Amino acid sequence: MAATILDGKALAKEIRAEVARGAEEFHRRHGRSPGLSVVLVGDDPASQVYVGKKETAALAAGMHSKVVRLPVDAPRRRLLDEIARLGEDDLIDGLLVQLPLPSHLDPIDVQRAVPPSKDVDGLHPANAGRLLLGQPGGLVPCTPRGVMALLDRAGADLCGAEAVVVGRSNIVGKPVSLLLLARHATVTLCHSRTRELAEVCRRADVLVAATGWPGLIGREHIKPGATVIDVGTNRIDDPALAERVLAGQPGRLARFHKKGSALVGDVIFAEAVEAAGAITPVPGGIGPLTVAMLLDNTLVAARAHAEEGRSRSVPR
Secondary structure: OOOEEOOHHHHHHHHHHHHHHHHHHHHHHHOOOOEEEEEEEOOOHHHHHHHHHHHHHHHHOOOEEEEEEEOOOOOHHHHHHHHHHHHOOOOOOEEEEOOOOOOOOOHHHHHHHOOHHHEOOOOOHHHHHHHHHOOOOOOOOHHHHHHHHHHHHOOOOOOOOEEEEEOOOOOOHHHHHHHHHHOOOEEEEEOOOOOOHHHHHOOOOEEEEOOOOOOOEOHHHOOOOOEEEEOOOEEEOOHHHHHHHOOOOHHHHHHHHHHOOEEEOOEOHHHHHHHOOEEOOOOOOOHHHHHHHHHHHHHHHHHHHHHHHHHHHOOO
16 A cells, blocks of 8 residues: 655645744734844855745745845855844844855854854754753754654654664754754664664664665565655656656656656655555655745744843843
8 A cells, every 4th residue: 555645745835824823923012023044154055045935925924034145255254244233133033044055164163153043044053052961942943843743743652663774964864853853753864884784673663764765675675554754855756766766657757858857756656655554755845844844943042032022121
């Protein structure tokens, strides 16, 4: 029996509607809208598309949105000064610097400059540390939050379940492992160099693929009935690779040959869908939830800032 397809678009639509209601209520109570600012360095086409989507989504949710564009050769000092200015702007609650950055800029150095309370990417060491220690109050990376929301929607029983996360990035692999562990799953964090990867993955009741390696995960990696979350978002243009990754999807393969490229995940979907109990598609799975959780993080940050301001105004 084919797996249930987990519709990230539908869940993202629900979350964005809930955020819009929260933003409207926030405006009524505080006289301003939650604010999100994105800093884009350079003119990378994919980054421009992603930033445009974030800006559109923020405006649609009733938020104040500000995109700051810097030239590709902007010096480190100019970028840090811009981050500092936005960090002091009371109308901005969420602040992120779009990745990837030009090679002369260190993303870790840049991320440390973002105030933790505005770090809606959840990548500042203070927020990463809170997640690691299981402490409340930190902002959690958006894509891992989307993974957990979709697992909850799928009714996945995480307590005591065996979860395997393939991918060890700071953006997805490590934080989603910690979130699964916090829900009492038994977590194995592995990667493309893990020995006997297929054997390790076949133990998983929940398998999260987040390597950026198209077609890494096939039927042999999947335990029958497992829930498979494909976080990979890979643009491919190699016909031989497309024939393998899009095998069993004649419609998508035909579109690839017409366009010369396709967006695929880390999982060979047609193989996985026959073995898994539930699976996310690419596109239409985790991707839409990343933006939805960015908006939710911004609303969370706005409420925290409002509460902090109220506390400071109370006489002691």
